[in-house]
Amino acid sequence: MPWADRVERLLYEGETCERRFDFGSGSESESAPTTLVVTSHRVLAFTPERDGANFRQVDRPNVDGVAVTTTGRSTYCWRALKLGLVGIGLLAVSAAVAFESLLSPASLESAGVDSSTPGMGGITGALAQIETMLAILDALILVGGLVTSAAALAFVGLSLRSRTRRLVLEVAGGDDVAVPIGGGDDGIVAVGELKRAIRPDPVDGRPPTNAEFDS
Incomplete structure (x- = not known):
């Protein structure tokens, strides 16, 4: 069983899972399966079938933005x-x-x-x-x-x-986290959902002030 299906074993004490995003898992997808998990404290990225690290994590306050980019060789x-x-x-x-x-x-x-x-x-x-x-x-x-x-x-x-679409987490003070996604509309939809999942909860009924996550 992959680590993406055992997220609970990676959680800190008192940390809980809030949202999960799976990309490239469909039978017609050209992307390798990748997973993003938003917890109460962090964003966890699992890319076991890609070059580099199999797992990366970012504290939610350090995520400055979410975007979809297209790259090629x-x-x-x-x-x-x-x-x-x-x-x-x-x-x-x-x-x-x-x-x-x-x-x-x-x-x-x-x-x-x-x-x-x-x-x-x-x-x-x-x-x-x-x-x-x-x-x-x-x-x-x-x-x-x-x-x-x-x-x-x-x-x-x-x-x-060779051009692939990537969902990029812009990290303050660190390297951005890029997750390969398919060529459909899932990435565009996921941008909005990720922003809503990562931004802090409203305080006293007021929305968060970070402009990157207001939309």
Whole structure:
């Protein structure tokens, strides 16, 4: 049985559980199961299937706010940007310059090179080989631009797939607590419910004064 189902064993004397929020436990959810428990004293976060600590706790007075953020792997974005720039550059060169045409018959004639001129047969044969190599270079530049652009699009797709939504507890004087949540509306709903669960009870009928929890 996971610790999230044994919260009572982690409670201090006189501490009681007030609210529990489970995320990623549905059969269609892409998020690993995570749990937030609001007690009379603290907020307990259980993330056993995520990197880092399996459990974190925050005293309720130290919670400055609750928000939902979306993050992804920045390395995918950078790779997509770099490959995209290279691919666009190669395609632009391929469209603007045809290296093969530099040694075409018309170009050679304009330069005064004629294969019928005595002694020019061997030179024009070498130029024909160079022209073939330039044609291959043209093809390589075009293919390189297409392949690099396709790789950039692939990294864009990976970046989009790596994006996850997190419910973040903003902690005064400490590291924020981020809990992965699914892509539905549960996180948005949980923000309001968490704020109401974490803020102090009204005193003498007056609402709490902390602006983060007034909404």
